[in-house]
Amino acid sequence: MQPSHLSDTRFADLDLHPTLLAGLDRLGFTHCTPIQAAALPRALAGHDLAGQAQTGTGKSAAFLLATMQRLLTVPRKPEDDAKQPRAFMLAPTRELAVQIHKDAMAIGADTGLRMTVCYGGAGYETQRASIEAGVDILIGTPGRLIDYYKQHTYTLKQIEVLVLDEADRMFDLGFIADIRYLIRKMPPPAQRKNYLFSATLSHRVLELAYEHMNDPQKIEIEPEQVTADRVRQAMVHVANDEKMPLLVGLLRQHQSERSLVFINTKREAEDVERGLRANGFEASVLSGDVSQGTRLRLLEDFKAGKLPVLVATDVAARGLHIPGVDLVINYDLPQDPEDYVHRIGRTARAGASGDAISLCCETWVYSLPDIEKYIGMRIPSLEGGHDLIVEDYIAPPREPRRHRGGGPGGRRGGARRGGGGGGRPRGRR
Template identity: 80%
Template structure:
């Protein structure tokens, strides 16, 4: 019997190229996820797609298989310039671009297709050289892609497939003008295949789809289910100076293999890292100021289990697929309700289950009503949560201070917002 997170549609039953079937077999993938089951038959039939599905549901494999199928079954035109990209995949963040590239390498291991990824912050000359060496599928972030394009490193006249991933995030990060610039340099929509995927198919995303795609088929997977059902959500009301002690007790009790702790500020993340290290936990910070090389090493160490606790600002909340995250902790409640969904979506991915525990403190309590309204229910309170707070917590003063503030809890004091009230 198939796991309930997979569909009954087997990859072997799809008219995929034998080289792609070989890649799927090597990865151990036998059956489609729901988004793949809906998207792939339509894409293989030649339709454009505008797809909505939660993160971790297999969207990347859906558009990668469709893209590779096109390139393997339709040869380059004789008049085309060799080495120029035939497909381009645009991602809003460098982490997501790298993840898509890694997925493509696995799926296309036997395809013979040449893949290149480019993004800002690292490897400028090497990335340019990789493109110049010849590429079939070009993956990257808009800024770096435009940079190389304007230099004449590559052109877009031979693009047969366009993929926009996390389109809603493209709007959030202000990339839409860049995307339209690149699209205008490509053949018209009717002369290429177009796949757009997004966590939400808002009106602005759909307008982008209908403007630059060829009558796309709209696909929605569980659009009314805001949070993944396999995430066990719990809420704990804590004072600011209880936050670090509670987290220490929680990590000791659960002994999770991979714990992802979200916090709202870079300064708070650095303080928390020091506090966790002082209490015997190997922890590192992932924030916007971390260099690209360090960021990729941290993510790789976290994926491999070498780094058990990753403290992150919302730079890591979207678009990252990290298999096997056991525990997500909202050390600070996010200010944007959508960020809550994206944060807890880092666990319970691809049919697995996981825990998401949110600390509701004096500073960030005002975010709770909006979060619960957005997800459509109240987050269950954790029973006997305060019994987890240990007596032997090592408290570390913030840098530049001679003694801990608020008992060294790491949450920071209030900033004019109303104070926390525990629900009965």
């Protein structure tokens, strides 16, 4: 019997190129996850896909295998420029683009395919030189890819495969106009394979799919099938001034090797980092304002176990595969119920189990009913939760606030809730 997070479908039973099977075998992958078992046969049969699946379910491997299979079995046209990309993969965040590239390099190690990743904040000339040297699969975020495209660093005329990952997040971050700009420079949908994946197949995501894809087949893997049954969820109602002492108590009790603490604002994340360090915890902040080099270093340290506590805004909630996260703490409840699912999905990955504990404070408790409605269950109260509020909490010295312009940072009370019509607060997390 296979582990519960795997299906009965074996990669060896699919008509995959020998070099891909060799890569999967080296990585120890023998059986498909549910999204792979549903998507790969359809993709290998030549269908476009619009797939719904949460992160951590193996969807990256699904579209990477389908893309590489196409490039390995259908040769370039003799008249085509051998340096131009044949596959184009768009991701909403730098971290997700880097992760896709890392997975691609591992799976495609024996294929000879040239793969490059592009994102803002680092390596401008290096990334451009990599494209100019010749690339088969070009992966990246929309802004940097448009920049290089407008400089004529590459062309999109030879694109045979288009991948849009985390399409719903593309909407949230305002990238849809950029994506449509890039797609219009490619061959028409019928002349390429198109794979779109999203945590939710909402009306706006499906509209994007049917506008720019060739009669895509819809695949839906429900969230509760892939995360909730392996995540031990709990919550504690707590006053604002007790949150830090409770957080310290939770971390002391669990003694987790890798703990992710999610905060709604960058400024609050910095306060939490200082509080944890003052109480003996090695912790660092991962947010949108951290430089790309620092972000990658923090993630590598966290994955390697050198950094036990990562304090993160929602920039870390999607698309990051971090093995061994055994504790997720929602220091702030997210405003969007979907973000709750993505946050707790950082633990219990690849068949493991984990704990997700939410602190329901006076400021963010209003999000709780929408979250519980979305996940279809009441989050149980943590037994003895208030007993974990430590009495020896050491408050760090307060640092002077730096005025950043545009009003006070971290505003809470006036922020609208996320939901229909794009009501989520805009601004950097």
